[in-house]
Structures are given as C-alpha cells and as structure tokens.
Amino acid sequence: MIQIGIHNIHGEPFNILSAEYELTEKYTGDIVGTGQADIEKHILRAVITPPKAGTYLLKYTYQIGMETLVEVVEVKVK
Template structure:
C-alpha cells in the first residue's frame, strides 16, 4: 500500500521519504526522479529530478487542485531500480 500525504489546495510542499535496507546493508542512492500524476487517469502533471541527501529523497510538488494524486519516486541503487509511491490527497479549504 502506498504511503499517504494530505495537503490543501494551493499549497506547494516538499514531500520526502526515507529509504532503508531491510537487511541493514550499507547502500548509496545513485539517481532519483519523481513523477506526480492524477491517480485515476495516470496523467503525469509534474516530473523532475528528486533531491537526494544520504537515504532521503525529496520532491517539491504543487498539485493543480483538489483530488487524488500519486507521487512516484523512481530511484537507483547499484544496478537495481526501485519505485515508491505516495498517495497525495488535496483538499479544498
């Protein structure tokens, strides 16, 4: 299940996730990007390079209005590519 995040209409927010090894092995995130899409149509609204600080990935997002969105982080560790999704709910005030 995707992580969940709530924001209000008109907000621009920094959304971050922490990546960890379930086996407690050391690792380095080589590259990361993000995509913000409309949850039900899959239409990509924003995309770009995610900020990487050690094991934290960050993306600055501004959804266009009330609704449900998916913020997808796509990142590389070694030769593997991983994806984490955050469900973003935008409420009208």
C-alpha cells in the same frame, strides 16, 4: 515538499545514485509533474505543485547500484 526515507532491511550500507519523480492524477493517470528528486543520504524529496484539489500518486524511481526501484505515495490535496 514530500519526502520518503529508504532503508535496507538487511542493515547493509548503500548509496542512492539517482532519483526522479512523477506526479500523476490518481484516477485519470494524467501526468501533472516530473523532475529530479533531491537526495540527502537515504532521504528522497520532491517539491510538487498539484494544479488543483484531488488525489494524486507520487512515484519515486531511484537507483541503488545496478537496481532500479520504485516507491509510490498517495497524496491528497484539499
């Protein structure tokens, strides 16, 4: 499980309305997993199962109000 915390730099309250993730192989761009991210207050969680050792990019796409935002996390699997 990989989780990230989302923060508002202005300290204003917000709600994450929806979130999904996409796991891709970093060097080929091959998609190896997708799904809905779990949302708990301001934490996004994704349970991923990389098929083999390597370097992957986990992209969270989430919506706050009318904005769609994206965060990318590099994941190394040994």
